Every structure is written in C-alpha cells, then in structure tokens.
Amino acid sequence: MEALNRRHKITAIVRRPEKLTLLHPNLTVVQGDVLDENVVANLVKGHDVVVSAYGLGSSSPADFSLFSKAAQSLINGTKKAGVKRLINVGGAGSLYVAPGKQLVDMQGFPESLKEAASAQRDSLEVFRKEKELNWTFFSPAIIVENGDRTGKFRIGKDEPIFDSKGESRISIEDYAVALVDEIENPHFIRQRFTVGY
Secondary structure, eight states: OHHHHTTOOEEEEESOGGGOOOOOTTEEEEEOOTTOHHHHHHHHTTOSOEEEOOOOTTOSSOOTTHHHHHHHHHHHHHHHTTOOEEEEEOOSTTSEEETTEEGGGSTTSOHHHHHHHHHHHHHHHHHHTOOSSEEEEEEOOSEEESOOOOOOOEEESSSOOOOTTSOOEEEHHHHHHHHHHHHHSOOOTTEEEEEEO
C-alpha cells in the first residue's frame, strides 16, 4: 500500500492472481513464474524498477535452492528487459552480529528457520556477483511485525540495528516506507541495507 499511496503504478507478478484481492486503479495483477527469466523479461519490460519478495509458498518439502535460482532468473530477466534497477527483499539471517558471524550461524537461531535463512544468504551472494545491474538487497530487522507507520527508523548496511532494549525491530508499515524510499531515492546500489528502530 505504501507505493500505491505514493501514486506509483504497480504490476504485481504472482503465482496465483486470484489470491490477491486488493483492488486499486494503479495496481495490475498478472500471473508469472519468477524462475523463468524469459517470463520475467516479458512482464517487467517498460518498468522503472523490479522489486522481488519471492517466497517458497507452501510447497512441501521446500526446495530452498530456489532462492538462488530465483535470484539469477530475476537478474537475467531484468537485464533482458532493459530495466536497470532490481531490489530483492531478503531475510535478516545474513546480517553480521559479530565479526565474521552471521545471525543464522549463531547459537539459538531457530532451527525451523535455519535452512531458509541459509538459502537466503546464498541468494545474496548471487547478487553480489552481478556487476552490471543496479541491484539492492534489502534485509529487514530481525523482528518484523504489525505496527504503526512512523517514518522514523534507522538505516544500516550489514549489521542489525538494535534499539535501547537490545531488540532489532521494525513495523511492516515502516519496512514498506524504507523500501519505497530506496526505490525513489537509491542509496544502496549493488549493496545490502537494513532498517530498525
């Protein structure tokens, strides 16, 4: 909604369009497969920026290698379409919490999330190898939750941002503000960034 509220025209590319019930005059919903770079190229051609929030859905067992495959397909398809900008929404697991130590590798990281977080980290490396496209990898705070749109948060690069209580948090609403801010005013070309209070 943040981008729509700022009057951007959006094409939402989803697996199952019937599941997206939001109606808005600036929103077009189409069916597509992010793993097919030719489909990506055809659907994103003529757009200013591609934003990917690719997830695995409810497939069981989950094939976590698809995060890296999707990253490469997005890169290839975006370049084929002549679009210069790609933002990938990833996870917080690859943020560094100590020198040489990423969150996903720390003791206490939830086992149920470890495989997916490790695969998201691998997908970041796919982006880091790309030297032509203006990509950005957006890692959230550790905790993303419903809340308020304050527009007041801090921005970092490779380390989580902690508040005075030692928590790394952001509301979904402010997460969206940070994402759309980066779309409108790029600061992290071929870099990763994070947000938190």
